Amino acid sequence: MDGRTDLAGRPGGGPVVAGRYRLLGPLGHGGMGVVHEAEDTRLARRVAVKMLTAVAGLDEDDEARDRFLREARALARIEHPAVVTLYDAGVADGTPYLVMQVLDGLSLADLVTRTGPLPTAAVAQVALDVVRGLAAAHESGVLHRDVKPSNIGVNRDGHAVLHDFGLARLAGERAITRTGELVGTPQFMAPEAIRGAAPSPAADLYGLGACMYLMITGELPFGDATVDYGAIVERALGAGIPRLSGRLLSPPAELLDLVDRLCAQDPALRPARTQGTEALLERQAVDGREALAALLAGQLRDEAVRSLTEPADADDEPEYDWDEAVPHPRAEHPGPLHPPTLSDATRRIVLSSMTPQNALSRQREAVNLVLRGELQEAAQMLAAVVPVCLSSLGPDHPTTLTSQYWQAVCLARLGAGDQAVELLARVNRHADVRRGNSR
Incomplete structure (x- = not known):
């Protein structure tokens, strides 16, 4: 290693x-x-x-x-x-x-940005997965140190997965020495961590509470990401994350109370897994896995359908700012709440190198993705391949028709049956024309 x-x-x-x-x-x-x-x-x-x-x-x-x-x-x-x-x-x-491992699906940050507040069962399911993942890590002597929505992936089967464990520790001391700046995301960072205290399981649970606040309200804990960095830190160290208890929100009172306790300024007041947290989340997470999977399926289906009517243009400006959600203290133009998804990146990679000569090779890569069940990436790759084939090879070319066929397969498997049938009909019309011309 x-x-x-x-x-x-x-x-x-x-x-x-x-x-x-x-x-x-x-x-x-x-x-x-x-x-x-x-x-x-x-x-x-x-x-x-x-x-x-x-x-x-x-x-x-x-x-x-x-x-x-x-x-x-x-x-x-x-x-x-x-x-x-x-x-x-x-x-x-x-x-x-x-x-x-490559995480399919979307980050939690991206999911909330697209859908707004999540259903109660989905909130509880994500939180339950994160609680169990953190417990496994803590039992192995590993702290996360940077629990935030962009570090939680939600897979197409409705499972939440934590990543970027310990990176604040791995890079933090050296970065602080070089720049004298805070390493972390104060929107989701425990106040004691901002003050420089040693990381702890309680700080990881605070991050989970802040993520739950986002999932329930659809709002960042301390206001929009464009708010001055110093103001966010001041709020985190002052009044803290606004309480949810007593507000007119859809989740039951016990779930709102759990968020408030997880976000307590004093780490000693935050509940541990052994204090009923997991049991409470289990009660609220009934059908949560299915709810998350349905949300993901809807987003990926809509994305694939949009690719039919909004073909990618290699000359377009980048769709995303690649910076983190919370800007550098001196950043004049902070980035969006979420980082790009895998499919966005794959699409841009393909576009940057797509030519008529390598369209067939890219098509074969996309077919392999379909056969492996990686439909999101396959749909995005084909959304880049098809326009190049149409403009450079023509609508009747075998590579164009085959690419559109597999694009229809992706749409069907993502649940967009009507669009898949329409596209297959278009492919068949052009195939009939080609067969007629070859007689």
Whole structure:
């Protein structure tokens, strides 16, 4: 895991980390580093590679390097469906990296941004998964240190998964030494952590409470992300997160009270898992998994349908600002609440390199994604392939027709049956024209 690594390029692909992980393109970035979609060339599978650029420049005998590797080994010991799986870790040319599973679906931040407040059962299910994931981590001696919506993925089967464990610790000391700035997200950061206290399980649970506040209200705990950074910190250390108890909200009183207790300024007043938290969430999470899966399915279906009427344009400005939700203190134009999803990134990667010559190759990649059940990424890739085929090869070309056929398959499997049938009818009309011309 800590052997010699390299970032050398390879013919026909992007840079390769550790002689094994070919970087395909960025999925997003934040204060700790950049996340890339990558191919594990040894096992022929897609992975996510996070390069911790905030701690670049580690030497062989650097204490921070040894600490990073120890933390990575601890994280790798956690086995729980609500915790992202760590496959590998190392240091490439002085930059630490983590190799993890690719999370399908959307981040919790993205889901709330698109849908607004979540149903009570969905809120409770996400919270229950996170509570159990944190418990598994804490029992292994690992603290998360940065629980926030963009670090919680919601999969298409309705499971919430925590990722980016310990990155605040891995990069924090070095970043603070270099810049003298706060490392973390004060919208979801426990007040004692902002003051510099040692991280604790109670601080992780505060982050969960702040995430629940967002899920229930659809609002950030301390107001819009464009609010001055200093003002957010002042609110976090002052009155704290506004109480939910007594407000006219749909969740039952016991769930609102739980959020208030999790967000208590005094960590000693926050409930622990052993104090009935899990039992309370279980009572409220009936059918929560199904509710989350339905929300995800609806969002992914709508996204696939939009791709039919709003074809991507390689010359468009980027759809997303890749910065984190909470801006740098000196940022003039803070980014959105959520980072880009995997499908957004995949679409942009494809667009940046799409030509008529490689459209067939991209189409085959998309078909493989469909066959593996990775419909979100396949739909986005085909949404980029089809316009290029139509404009460069024509509507009757076999590559165009095949691409549209698989686009229809994606739509059908994502639940957009009417649009799938309409597209298949269009494919059949052009196929009949082609057959007529070939007679």
